[in-house]
Every structure is written in structure tokens, then in C-alpha cells.
Amino acid sequence: xxxxxxxxxxxxxxxxxxxxxxVTIIFLAPIYWIxxxxxxxxxxxxTIPPTVVFQPEISPFVKLFAKRSQMRNPAxxxxxxxxxxWERVVFDGGEKIVRDGKxxxxxxxxxxxxxxxxxxxxxxxxxxxxxxxxxxxxxxxFKVKGxxxxxxxxxxxxxxxxxVVAIPMFLMYRAVGLNDSHLGLVILYTAFNLSFSVWLMKxxxxxxxxxxxxxxxxxxxxxxxxxxKIVLPEAAxxxxxxxxxxxxxxxxxxxxxxxxxxxxxxxxxxxxxxQVGSGLPDWTVIAAGTFLFLLPVAIFTFLLRNHLxxxxxxxxxxx
Amino acid sequence: xTQIELRGVQKFFGAVQVIKDLNLKINDNxxxxxxxxxxxxKTTTLRAxxxxxxxxxxxxxxxxxxxxxxxxxxxxxxxxxxxxxxxPHMSVYENVAFPLRATRKSKxxxxxxxxxxAKTLQITGLLAKKPSxxxxxxxxxxxxxxxxxxxxxxxxxxxxIGALDAKLREEMRAEIKRLHIKQxxxxxxxxxxxxxxxxxxxxxxxxxxxVLQQVGSPDEVYSHxxxxxxxxxxGSPVMNVADASVAETASSASVTVGGAxxxxxxxxxxxxxxxxxxxxxxxLGIRPEGVLVRHEAAEGFLPVETQIVExxxxxxxxxxxxxxxxxxxxxxxGFVGGPGERVFARIDPTQAHFFDTASGKSLGxxx
Numbered sequence: 001x002x003x004x005x006x007x008x009x010x011x012x013x014x015x016x017x018x019x020x021x022x023v024t025i026i027f028l029a030p031i032y033w034i035x036x037x038x039x040x041x042x043x044x045x046x047t048i049p050p051t052v053v054f055q056p057e058i059s060p061f062v063k064l065f066a067k068r069s070q071m072r073n074p075a076x077x078x079x080x081x082x083x084x085x086w087e088r089v090v091f092d093g094g095e096k097i098v099r100d101g102k103x104x105x106x107x108x109x110x111x112x113x114x115x116x117x118x119x120x121x122x123x124x125x126x127x128x129x130x131x132x133x134x135x136x137x138x139x140x141x142f143k144v145k146g147x148x149x150x151x152x153x154x155x156x157x158x159x160x161x162x163x164v165v166a167i168p169m170f171l172m173y174r175a176v177g178l179n180d181s182h183l184g185l186v187i188l189y190t191a192f193n194l195s196f197s198v199w200l201m202k203x204x205x206x207x208x209x210x211x212x213x214x215x216x217x218x219x220x221x222x223x224x225x226x227x228x229k230i231v232l233p234e235a236a237x238x239x240x241x242x243x244x245x246x247x248x249x250x251x252x253x254x255x256x257x258x259x260x261x262x263x264x265x266x267x268x269x270x271x272x273x274x275q276v277g278s279g280l281p282d283w284t285v286i287a288a289g290t291f292l293f294l295l296p297v298a299i300f301t302f303l304l305r306n307h308l309x310x311x312x313x314x315x316x317x318x319x
Numbered sequence: 320x321t322q323i324e325l326r327g328v329q330k331f332f333g334a335v336q337v338i339k340d341l342n343l344k345i346n347d348n349x350x351x352x353x354x355x356x357x358x359x360x361k362t363t364t365l366r367a368x369x370x371x372x373x374x375x376x377x378x379x380x381x382x383x384x385x386x387x388x389x390x391x392x393x394x395x396x397x398x399x400x401x402x403x404x405x406x407p408h409m410s411v412y413e414n415v416a417f418p419l420r421a422t423r424k425s426k427x428x429x430x431x432x433x434x435x436x437a438k439t440l441q442i443t444g445l446l447a448k449k450p451s452x453x454x455x456x457x458x459x460x461x462x463x464x465x466x467x468x469x470x471x472x473x474x475x476x477x478x479x480i481g482a483l484d485a486k487l488r489e490e491m492r493a494e495i496k497r498l499h500i501k502q503x504x505x506x507x508x509x510x511x512x513x514x515x516x517x518x519x520x521x522x523x524x525x526x527x528x529x530v531l532q533q534v535g536s537p538d539e540v541y542s543h544x545x546x547x548x549x550x551x552x553x554g555s556p557v558m559n560v561a562d563a564s565v566a567e568t569a570s571s572a573s574v575t576v577g578g579a580x581x582x583x584x585x586x587x588x589x590x591x592x593x594x595x596x597x598x599x600x601x602x603l604g605i606r607p608e609g610v611l612v613r614h615e616a617a618e619g620f621l622p623v624e625t626q627i628v629e630x631x632x633x634x635x636x637x638x639x640x641x642x643x644x645x646x647x648x649x650x651x652x653g654f655v656g657g658p659g660e661r662v663f664a665r666i667d668p669t670q671a672h673f674f675d676t677a678s679g680k681s682l683g684x685x686x
Contacts, residue, residue, distance in 0.1 A: 211404035214371050217391040218398040220421035220469070229417075233408040 031294065037287035042093055045283040059089035060284035064292070066090070067098040067106035110289055113271040118296065119182055120267055121250040124189035128250075129243045131190075132197025133205075137231060139198070140205035141213075151202070154195045162192055163255040170259050182265045185257065189250040196249075197242050204238025205231070240307030248297055268293050321347055321472040321505040322382055323368060329376030330363055330529075337363050339529040341377070345507065350499050352520035353509045354552070360529040361509045365475050368507065369398050381472060392421070397466035401478040403458045405450035411461050412437075412446040418469040436468045439498070456487045463498070473505040481510070492518055513553050517541065525549050547679040550604045550672060556636050559610065561644045562676065563603035565593060574603060574666070577644025583666045584619040585686070592684045593673065600676035607636055609670030610648035612655070613663050620663035625655050639664055 037045050039056035068090055075083070075091040087097055098106045139147060169188070170179065178184030208231060216226035232239070258270040272289045275281075301308070323345040330338035337360045345351050353361035366372040368379055370391030379387045386394050397418070405414050412433060419429045437443045440460045450458060459479060466474055480491045496519055499506055510516055516523050517537040525532040525540065525548075533545040544550035550558045561576045565585075572589040573582030590597055613620060626638040626645065630652055637655045639646045639662070648664060655662060668686040675682060 209402060209404070211400045211402050212406060214369075214391075215398065215400060215404040215406075215465075216417070217371065218369050218396060218475075219418035219465070220392045220395075222390070222392060225421075230406055234406075236408075 034287050034290050034294070037284055038291040040284050040287075042282055042284050045287070057089065057284075058086070059093060060282075060288035061292075062086045062089055062097075063093070063095070063108075063282065063285045064110050064288045065108055067108045068095045069098055070094065071096050109266075109271060110268070113266055113268045114292070116182065116261075116265055117251060117267040117269070117293070120185045120189060120265070121247055121296075123182075124186045124193060124250045125243055125247045127186065127190040128193035128197045128246045129201075129239055132194055132201045132242065133232075133235065133239060135194075135198045136201035136205045137227065139202050141210065151199070154198050157191070157195045166255060166259050169256070173260055178260075180261045180263060180265050184260055185265055185267065188256055188260065189253060192253075193246040193249055197246055200242045200245070201235070201238055204235050204242075208234045237307045240304040244301055244304055244308065247300055251297055322380075323473060323505060323507070324380040324383075325364070325368075325377065326380065327377035328364070328367065328374050328379065330360070330367060330372065331375050337529050338367070338374070341529075341531055343524060343531065343534065345505060347505055348503045350496075350506045350508065350519060350521045351524060352516040352522075353507065353524050353526060354511070354513060354516040355526035355532075356511055356552075358528075359526045361511075361524075361526050362477055364526070365398075365477055365507060365509045368473075369396055369475050370394050371398075395469075395472045396475060397469060397471035397473075398475040398477065399459075399462050399466045399479045401481050403450075403462040403482070405453075405458055405461055405465075407450055409450075410446065411442065411448050411450065411453070414450065414461055415446075415464045415468050418465060422469070432468055436464045439467070439501075440464045455483045456491060459483065459491060460494075463495070467498075467502065471504070473507065476506065476508040478510055479508070480515070481512070488515075495519065514555065517553070523553075525552060527552075543681070543683075543685075544604070544672065545681055547602065547604070547674050547681075550674070550681070554606055556607050556647055556649070558604050558606045558672075559646045560602050560604045560674070561641075561646065563601050563673075565589065565597045565601060574671075575642070576603060576646065577642030579621070579642030579644075581621055583621060585666075585668045585671070588686060589668070589684065592686070593682060596673070596675065596682055601682075602674040602676045603666075604672035604674060605646070605666050605670060607647045607649035609667045610639070610646050611665050611667055612637065612639070612648045612650050616663050620665045622661060623664045625660045625662060626658055628655050628657060 036052075038060055039058075040051065040054055041057050041059070044051040044054050071091075071094055074094070075096065080088060080091060083091065090097055100106060138144065139151065144150065173179040173184050178187070212230050212234060213223070213226040216230045217223065221229065252269065253267075254269040257267045261267065261270070268289070272286055272293065275286055275289070325341050325343040328338050328341040329336065339360075341360075341364060353364060355361045363372055367374050367387075370386070370389060370393075374387055377387075378385045381394060381396075405411075406417065409417065415433045415436060416429050419432060424432075433446070434443065437446055440463060442457065442460050442464060445453060445457055445461065450461065453461065462479070466476075476495075479495070480488045483491060492515060495508075499519075508516075508519060517540075520537055522534055522536055523540045524534050527548050533540055533549045535543070540549060540553050544553060544558075547560060551560060564575050564582075566573045566575065566582060567587075567590060568584075571587050572585040574585050574589075575582035593601075611620075616622070621641070623639040623641055623646075626640050628638075629636040633652065635650050635652050635654060637648050637650050639648055641664070646664070671684070671686065673682045673684045674680065
């Protein structure tokens with residue numbers, strides 16, 4: 001019997017491994033596509049069938065960051081020789097980098113959009129997680145009148161797709177001058193994420209035994225001190241998980257960013273596809289922009305990975 | 320010098336009154352145990368003294384000053400929780416130092432005091448560890464250390480060893496007692512375990528359904544239970560309680576249990592001590608060691624049949640059928656061979672208790 005069970009277990013494990021591999025490949029395929037396109041020469045980006053083996057190029061990234069224009073005539077040999085290596089790769093593509101009167105390289109729109117994305121996503125994540133943590137603590141530890149109704153109300157803000165209210169929101173924002181501003185997007189994303197953050201954090205807060213704070217209260221600390229010294233470190237796992245989710249939501253948000261911002265506060269998601277339309281689409285540049293755009297989320301998640309794997313810090317309370 | 324006094328303390332949870340008019344005075348250096356079943360209000364009382372629960376009426380006084388409006392942090396009281404509540408993200412050292420960090424002590428002072436407490440509790444070797452790496456007993460030592468380190472006015476302990484296994488519980492019990500003798504601080508200890516209460520307490524406070532039943536030394540509570548609840552709650556094996564009727568005989572008094580054919584013989588003095596209750600609804604309480612058993616018939620001994628024999632090592636507990644009632648007697652181990660044996664029993668009048676069945680109160684009869 002045992003032998004039969006063991007061999008079926010082995011069989012199951014093999015099937016599971018194959019299934020996991022397949023799913024992983026399916027999930028990673030688009031990322032591979034983006035990454036490989038970001039390093040392809042422009043003429044190989046759209047070949048059918050796709051080019052898999054190629055000499056990787058850095059030119060898409062140079063083009064991504066520098067403002068450039070089409071050249072009527074190829075660069076002269078002197079011009080070519082005087083240019084730094086990163087300018088030559090642009091010449092090779094039949095374009096040149098735009099410089100101002102002093103010869104300074106002009107940045108493309110991408111770096112500022114990328115910065116906008118960082119500013120908006122980080123600020124709104126900090127706000128949503130911060131306020132969510134305090135709110136969740138309140139709901140978790142104190143008797144709040146109408147707690148169930150309030151929590152339901154908080155959740156109900158997520159019951160319709162946000163984009164449904166995009167037009168009214170746009171009109172309101174225009175009226176108060178919040179359109180195309182960092183503050184406007186930060187408020188918007190914080191509001192979206194807050195309900196999620198409150199609910200997720202409440203779950204984590206409920207799991208932290210009350211006795212920890214009570215011990216701190218008896219030991220001579222105020223509730224606020226107990227919150228910061230005991231509850232927050234205990235909730236670190238939950239805060240990290242919530243922050244990752246909020247950050248990803250804010251970072252990837254497209255619809256509102258497209259409608260609410262045009263230039264000054266525009267984030268990367270609406271900017272990257274807008275480049276498709278300017279002249280002949282250069283897919284390698286779009287892929288390079290997308291590739292860089294993927295990195296912060298990957299890095300952020302990687303840094304918090306230990307906190308995302310739960311369960312290590314629990315077990316010091318005896319029930 | 321710390322005295323704690325509760326004056327008419329009331330506490331409600333919604334419509335349920337969990338503490339009913341509690342009055343209690345705890346002396347300096349006294350080890351008080353609040354004893355009762357779960358839900359009797361003992362933990363709520365402790366938490367009210369700590370400042371973790373508000374009270375709905377009455378006063379809590381520490382050294383004569385009302386503290387019921389003070390925050391827990393301002394009462395200068397330490398508490399040990401059943402769950403230990405060691406902060407998992409801090410080392411043992413940091414856990415013990417934590418209460419000191421709330422004060423304005425210097426780093427060197429804190430270090431010195433942490434190490435001195437660690438030495439007392441023999442946890443010096445554990446200081447660098449995280450709580451999750453400790454055994455249950457060590458966790459509790461650390462928790463006690465954290466409570467002691469600040470030299471609080473009073474120590475509150477909420478079932479501090481309830482989560483440990485039996486052997487460790489016994490060790491820790493002795494350790495807590497040793498520590499109390501050595502450190503001498505006013506201590507209030509909550510437990511549902513009457514053995515723990517008996518072995519630790521200077522005075523035991525027995526609570527039932529939010530009402531204080533009796534306060535007294537372990538001996539008083541054991542030998543002079545104030546009512547049926549205390550009588551049956553304190554002591555193991557449990558005291559026999561049976562409805563009894565008292566009759567006058569030619570030379571003595573007779574106490575009949577469970578409608579048996581004959582009654583147990585008692586001194587005549589019982590009748591006068593019962594003070595007119597003799598004809599009323601009475602309950603006889605007798606601890607198993609107060610039921611005397613022998614193999615041969617003798618003056619005052621009634622023939623009874625053994626039912627169940629529970630060997631408990633150093634002694635046996637034998638169930639004796641008396642009329643329709645079962646009386647449990649404590650005998651030498653192996654004294655009774657087995658069920659169905661005929662033996663002779665009597666009740667030691669000096670160990671008998673009489674209770675008013677209606678009120679449950681002891682009639683205070685001592686013979």
C-alpha cells in the first residue's frame with residue numbers, strides 16, 4: 001500500500017512541478033517580451049517570426065531619456081566622430097539628440113514622468129497605509145459605535161469601478177484646480193487605497209494580541225507610546241503587505257492619470273503609450289520605458305519579501 | 320509599603336454585573352490570591368486594579384489614594400499575564416528593560432537593574448535570546464522579571480502559570496513563593512486552581528459570580544468554609560455535601576444522611592450549637608478525611624457498602640453508599656479491596672460542617 005501511495009505522490013509532484021513551470025512561463029512571457037524588445041535594434045523589434053537571437057543594444061534607453069528629432073541627412077563624419085558613444089547610437093537610427101543653445105542635451109518627457117509616478121505612488125502609499133493603520137487600530141481595539149456600518153461604508157467605496165466616476169471627478173478637480181497636479185493624484189490614489197488598507201490592516205491588527213499593549217500600558221507607557229513601540233513593530237508584516245498592494249495599485253493606475261493629468265503631473269503609465277503615436281512608433285523605446293517602469297515594483301516587493309512571508313514573529317504569546 | 324483597598328467596586332459588562340459590591344483590603348507585602356471559576360470576576364477585578372478596565376462604581380485605593388481615574392501607566396503597578404505577553408520583536412534583555420525605559424533612568428542604571436533581576440530569576444543566559452526561542456517556564460521567568468524590574472508598588476499576576484504543564488507549574492509555584500518571600504511585595508494573584516491558591520496565599524479571596532464569598536488564610540478557608548460554594552470549591556478531593564436531618568437520641572444526637580436507616584452519632588452539643596436550625600433544611604459537609612472507615616463493627620460506626628475505589632497513590636478515595644447518598648472517604652491505599660465490600664464508617668464530628676441548604680451559608684457549628 002505504502003509503495004503505491006508513494007509512487008502516486010511522486011507522480012503528483014511531477015505533475016505539480018510541470019504545472020508550476022507552465023504557469024510561470026505564461027506569466028513571465030510578456031515580461032521577457034518587454035525586456036528583450038527593450039534591448040533590440042529597432043528593425044528587429046517587429047519582425048515576424050520574432051527575432052530571439054540578436055546583438056543587444058542600449059540605444060532604446062538613450063532614445064528614451066533624450067529628446068531627439070529626425071535627421072534629413074545622415075550625420076557628417078566630423079559630427080559623428082565628435083559625438084559621444086551614446087549619441088552615435090542615435091545617429092545610427094537616423095535621428096539626432098536635441099540640444100539647447102549651450103549644447104546641453106535636452107531630456108525627453110520620460111524622466112519627469114517617471115519621477116511623477118514615484119512621487120505620487122510613494123506619497124499616496126504612505127498616506128493610505130498610515131491612515132489605514134491608525135483607523136484599523138481604532139476599529140480593532142476600541143468599541144466604535146456603528147462599527148459594522150462604518151466598515152461596510154468604507155468597503156462600499158470600492159464597490160463600483162473607480163473609472164465610472166472619472167468624468168465627475170475630472171469636473172470637480174478642474175473646478176478646484178487640482179487637475180494636472182501631484183496633490184490631485186495623491187488624494188485620488190490615497191482615497192482608493194484607504195478602504196483597502198483599512199480592511200487589510202484591521203485583519204492584521206486583530207491578530208496582534210491585546211495583552212502586548214496592556215503589558216506596555218501597565219509598564220508605564222501611554223497608549224500612543226504602546227502603539228508606536230509595540231503595535232507597529234508587530235504589525236510590520238501587515239504594513240509591508242498592505243504597502244506593496246497600495247504601491248502597485250497607485251503605480252499602475254492608468255485611467256485617472258490619463259484623464260486628470262496632461263503634462264506637469266503626468267505619470268508614466270499614460271505617457272508611455274502616448275509615445276506610440278508620435279511619428280512612426282519606435283517599439284524599442286516604448287519597451288525600454290515599460291521595462292524601467294516595471295523595476296520599482298519588483299525592487300519594492302523584493303525588499304519586503306521577508307515581511308510578505310508571514311508567520312515568523314508569531315508564537316511568543318501562549319494561548 | 321503598599322496597601323490596596325477596594326471599596327464597593329461595581330463593574331458591568333453591558334447588562335451583566337461581573338463585580339458586585341466588592342470590598343477588600345490588602346495589606347503591605349501580603350500575597351493575596353483571587354480564587355474562583357472562570358467568569359467569576361476575578362480577572363476583571365485584577366484588571367480593574369491594574370487600570371486596564373474602568374469600574375462603574377466604588378473606589379480603588381492604593382496607599383489610601385483613589386486611583387480609579389488614573390491611567391494604568393500612572394498607578395505604578397506591574398502585571399504578569401497568563402499569555403506572558405513578551406514582545407516578540409525584542410530580545411529578553413529589551414523585554415526586561417522595557418518598563419525602565421519608560422522612566423528617566425540612565426542606560427547604565429537600566430543595565431544594572433536588568434542584570435540584577437536576571438540574576439535573581441536565573442535568566443542571565445537568556446538575555447540575548449528572542450522570546451520565541453524560550454521554553455514556557457523561561458518565558459514566564461522573563462515575564463516576572465519584566466514585572467519585578469521596576470520595583471512596582473504591587474505585582475498583579477493573572478494565572479501566570481496556567482499555561483504551563485503540570486510539572487513545570489509546580490516548580491514555578493515554588494519559585495514564585497520563594498521570590499515573594501525574598502522580594503516581599505504586595506501581590507495579587509488570580510487563579511482558578513485551588514491548590515495553587517492554598518500553597519501560595521497569605522489570604523485567599525474566593526469569588527463566585529462577581530460576589531466575594533470568603534476571605535481568609537488557606538487554613539481558615541479550608542477548615543471554616545463560609546458557605547457551600549467555598550466548601551466544595553476549596554479542597555481536593557471535594558468535600559462531601561449531603562442533605563441531613565438531625566434527631567435527638569437518648570444520650571447523643573444522630574445525623575441521618577440520604578434517608579439511611581440509621582444516623583451517624585454526634586455529641587449532644589450539636590443540638591444546641593445548631594441553635595434552632597436542627598429541624599430545618601440542613602446540609603452536612605464532611606471532607607473525605609473526616610469519614611472514618613474500619614473493617615470491624617464498633618461503637619458509633621454504621622455498616623456501609625463500598626462502591627468505587629480510586630487509588631491515588633498515597634491514599635485511596637472510596638465511595639461509600641449511605642442510604643441514597645454517596646460519601647467519599649479517604650483511606651490508606653489498599654485499605655479496601657474493591658467495590659461491594661462491607662465496611663463500617665462514621666463521621667468525625669470535629670470535622671463536620673453544617674450548612675443552611677436554603678442560603679448555603681455555614682451555620683458555624685464546630686464540635
